[in-house]
Amino acid sequence: MTETDVVIIGAGHNGLTCAAYLAMAGLRVHVVERRKVVGGAAVTEEFHPGFRNSVAAYTVSLLNPQVIRDLRLAEQGLRIVERRAQNFLPAPDGSYLLTGEGRTKDSVARLSVHDAEVLNGFSRELEDIADVLRQFVLRAPPNLLEGFGTAAIREAMNAFQSANILRTLTLEQSRSLLDLFTRSAGEILDERFEHDLVKALFGFDAIVGNYASPYAAGSAYVMLHHAFGEVNGKKGVWGHAIGGMGAITEAMARTARDQGVAIELDAGVREIIVERERAVGVVLENGETIRAKYVAANVNPKLLYTRLIAAEALPADFLARIRHWKNGSGTFRMNVALDRLPSFTALPGEGDHLTSGIIIAPSLGYMDRAYLDARAQGWSSSPVVEMLIPSTLDDTLAPAGKHVASLFCQHVAPELPEGKSWDDHRDEVADLMIATVDSYAPGFATSVLGRQILSPLDLERQFGLLGGDIFHGALTLNQLFSARPMLGHADYRGPIRGLYHCGSGAHPGGGVTGAPGHNAAQVILRDHRALFGSRG
Ligand SMILES: Cc1cc2nc3c(=O)[nH]c(=O)nc-3n(C[C@H](O)[C@H](O)[C@H](O)COP(=O)(O)OP(=O)(O)OC[C@H]3O[C@@H](n4cnc5c(N)ncnc54)[C@H](O)[C@@H]3O)c2cc1C
Numbered sequence: 001m002t003e004t005d006v007v008i009i010g011a012g013h014n015g016l017t018c019a020a021y022l023a024m025a026g027l028r029v030h031v032v033e034r035r036k037v038v039g040g041a042a043v044t045e046e047f048h049p050g051f052r053n054s055v056a057a058y059t060v061s062l063l064n065p066q067v068i069r070d071l072r073l074a075e076q077g078l079r080i081v082e083r084r085a086q087n088f089l090p091a092p093d094g095s096y097l098l099t100g101e102g103r104t105k106d107s108v109a110r111l112s113v114h115d116a117e118v119l120n121g122f123s124r125e126l127e128d129i130a131d132v133l134r135q136f137v138l139r140a141p142p143n144l145l146e147g148f149g150t151a152a153i154r155e156a157m158n159a160f161q162s163a164n165i166l167r168t169l170t171l172e173q174s175r176s177l178l179d180l181f182t183r184s185a186g187e188i189l190d191e192r193f194e195h196d197l198v199k200a201l202f203g204f205d206a207i208v209g210n211y212a213s214p215y216a217a218g219s220a221y222v223m224l225h226h227a228f229g230e231v232n233g234k235k236g237v238w239g240h241a242i243g244g245m246g247a248i249t250e251a252m253a254r255t256a257r258d259q260g261v262a263i264e265l266d267a268g269v270r271e272i273i274v275e276r277e278r279a280v281g282v283v284l285e286n287g288e289t290i291r292a293k294y295v296a297a298n299v300n301p302k303l304l305y306t307r308l309i310a311a312e313a314l315p316a317d318f319l320a321r322i323r324h325w326k327n328g329s330g331t332f333r334m335n336v337a338l339d340r341l342p343s344f345t346a347l348p349g350e351g352d353h354l355t356s357g358i359i360i361a362p363s364l365g366y367m368d369r370a371y372l373d374a375r376a377q378g379w380s381s382s383p384v385v386e387m388l389i390p391s392t393l394d395d396t397l398a399p400a401g402k403h404v405a406s407l408f409c410q411h412v413a414p415e416l417p418e419g420k421s422w423d424d425h426r427d428e429v430a431d432l433m434i435a436t437v438d439s440y441a442p443g444f445a446t447s448v449l450g451r452q453i454l455s456p457l458d459l460e461r462q463f464g465l466l467g468g469d470i471f472h473g474a475l476t477l478n479q480l481f482s483a484r485p486m487l488g489h490a491d492y493r494g495p496i497r498g499l500y501h502c503g504s505g506a507h508p509g510g511g512v513t514g515a516p517g518h519n520a521a522q523v524i525l526r527d528h529r530a531l532f533g534s535r536g
Pocket residue numbers: 009010011012013014015032033034035038039040041042055056057058059060061062063267268269270298299331333408459462463464465469470471472502503504505509510511512513
């Protein structure tokens with residue numbers, strides 16, 4: 001048996017972030033990870049001989065700058081570079097949109113003079129609201145508590161401070177905020193813009209990891225969620241971590257280990273030990289026991305409460321609700337080894353557009369149909385694909401002259417209809433995704449030397465992402481902010497004393513941010529000081 005101060009279940013980037021902050025504050029921390037590598041969904045692996053890529057998450061923007069600084073990730077060797085162009089959207093008629101610093105407005109103007117005129121205003125509106133919401137990222141949202149104890153008074157203060165942050169919005173910005181939290185991205189974009197590709201540029205962010213039509217209420221929030229980020233101080237920009245997303249989590253793990261954190265791999269947790277209504281440790285799959293003052297879970301909340309804790313140990317109403325925690329991103333992820341770079345009909349040959357997020361989804365209607373098809377048949381014959389070719393920015397991933405590409409594909413049903421299994425259909429759907437890219441870049445299919453396929457079921461099996469949910473739970477209004485993962489538990493504390501949520505199922509949700517890990521660590525430290533004083 002091992003004894004420690006904090007045991008953390010999962011070495012995803014949030015588990016590692018939480019571990020590093022706790023260890024920096026002087027606590028003994030033991031991280032246990034089911035897989036043989038650290039990183040969770042932010043990991044780089046060789047998927048074809050000589051070809052490495054980010055396996056799941058594939059692009060950086062949301063990683064919080066304070067987390068980068070506090071964990072000294074740059075000193076640990078992390079280097080994040082900007083794409084030379086941000087996005088490239090080819091259309092079937094041969095037109096295209098190419099965005100990025102100094103080129104977006106001209107490219108939009110070639111499609112629609114009207115859209116070019118309103119573009120800056122809309123982008124500024126999103127940025128201004130994102131600026132205010134960024135202030136909520138590294139703090140626990142107000143938590144709803146019953147009664148009038150000290151904790152309730154603290155939460156009332158938190159609510160007051162949160163309201164004060166929101167008061168920095170003008171009345172008109174508050175109206176936009178309400179729109180962005182409640183309406184569909186499709187409606188908002190149809191009101192502002194006229195050209196399909198321009199709407200698709202913003203609309204794509206509304207369906208990333210969101211198994212819904214861009215016309216579904218609430219999809220505008222998902223669009224906003226993807227605007228929170230920045231790369232090297234440039235807001236709203238997406239970039240690439242040299243070495244792939246695993247470079248981020250390897251740097252985090254180095255910092256954590258430097259601070260004395262023990263990271264045990266191939267060490268899945270079978271059960272959380274609960275004694276006298278308090279979480280006091282974990283039992284691993286191999287039977288080993290680790291006892292701790294605090295248990296922090298980096299895993300999906302539904303997995304935590306329905307698989308790792310005995311039902312009798314949980315309040316019945318809590319368990320009943322968490323069983324209905326909504327998972328399922330509708331995402332099908334592939335990595336391909338390429339013999340050569342693709343050449344797009346809309347913009348042939350090499351160029352900066354090949355360093356960008358290449359979005360095959362030429363209109364909101366196309367995305368809407370992809371969702372409706374997936375609901376009816378399991379996947380769409382005209383799927384949405386974002387392709388990134390990170391080897392255009394990073395020569396550590398593929399042999400000289402060869403390339404790797406990430407394909408992030410939607411929509412597919414998290415569970416197939418009529419009892420069909422993803423295991424029987426993953427190859428067929430992978431062929432479809434490659435054919436879809438090939439229809440915009442002829443010759444792409446024959447350039448594929450090898451491929452890795454991750455259906456929603458594969459994502460669940462490999463990473464513990466239930467229903468393949470890339471965010472550990474849908475980013476719907478009933479699962480956000482003070483309701484993530486449930487009203488009354490937005491303060492990173494679970495329903496059992498000593499148990500904490502430090503993964504993406506807690507505020508501010510999914511993405512490689514480090515924020516839930518940071519925030520959970522602050523709460524654990526506060527509780528520790530309350531129990532043991534500053535010397536604890
Ligand atoms: C396909 C895909 C594409 C994505 N693309 C992007 C992107 O480009 N950019 C971006 O910012 N975000 C992206 N995301 C979202 C982002 O990767 C995740 O939201 C984030 O990485 C989750 O981090 P986490 O630390 O909270 O959890 P995870 O990374 O899920 O880590 C949880 C860890 O817990 C471990 N675990 C599970 N069960 C047990 C157990 N019983 N015992 C011990 N350990 C256990 C898992 O193995 C895992 O390592 C993507 C996600 C996916 C899946």
